Amino acid sequence: MAALSGVGGAVWWLWRTDRLVRSRDRRWREEDAIRVGRRSLAEVDAMSWQDFERYVAGLCRRDGCTDVEVSGKSGDLGADVIATLPDGRRLVVQCKHYAPHRYVPSGDMQKFIGTAWLHHKADVAVFAATCPFSRAALALAVQHGVLAVHRDLLGAWNTGTPLQAMLPLNGTGQGDRAHRKRWKDTYRF
Numbered sequence: 001m002a003a004l005s006g007v008g009g010a011v012w013w014l015w016r017t018d019r020l021v022r023s024r025d026r027r028w029r030e031e032d033a034i035r036v037g038r039r040s041l042a043e044v045d046a047m048s049w050q051d052f053e054r055y056v057a058g059l060c061r062r063d064g065c066t067d068v069e070v071s072g073k074s075g076d077l078g079a080d081v082i083a084t085l086p087d088g089r090r091l092v093v094q095c096k097h098y099a100p101h102r103y104v105p106s107g108d109m110q111k112f113i114g115t116a117w118l119h120h121k122a123d124v125a126v127f128a129a130t131c132p133f134s135r136a137a138l139a140l141a142v143q144h145g146v147l148a149v150h151r152d153l154l155g156a157w158n159t160g161t162p163l164q165a166m167l168p169l170n171g172t173g174q175g176d177r178a179h180r181k182r183w184k185d186t187y188r189f
Helices: 002-033 041-045 049-062 106-116 135-144 151-158 163-169 177-186
Strands: 066-070 081-084 090-096 124-129 146-149
Touching: 041 151, 049 066, 049 081, 049 090, 090 106, 106 124, 106 135, 106 146, 124 151, 135 146, 146 151, 146 163, 151 163
Parallel strands: 090 124, 124 146
Antiparallel strands: 066 081, 081 090
């Protein structure tokens, strides 16, 4: 009986060790996939909206955020990713995975502004998108202190610029009218 118990204990220990090793390996691979220079914006464009939310959460982790949670469902009231910044502030991120030639409309920004501060108690609110923001949406973001991470800032964040370094850049970087026209013409399908 003791031998059977010993064999059972050894099997359990091997099974548990295998599970732990596989779990650590999976986490390492997920973190490795978001390291600097590992994804192009074309790869980000090819993601599903759920993968994009997980990707943004991974970027937050890379930048030192803790308690990172991905909602991954509708009805999240604009909080796709919630985390704690390294300085202890509460971060709430709305993610929009739109085609590169689209714009984030002001209605999407209005909804996020309406929930980020009051409902989710954000200290820092970020709206991350795979496309530019409309002029009205960007103006709302600046007026209400929401960091609008448009396609150009997403590219910078993607290649290693920390989120906290981008906070003062809100409302900048989308270029002038000629730049946006050239960019939009490039991404027409």
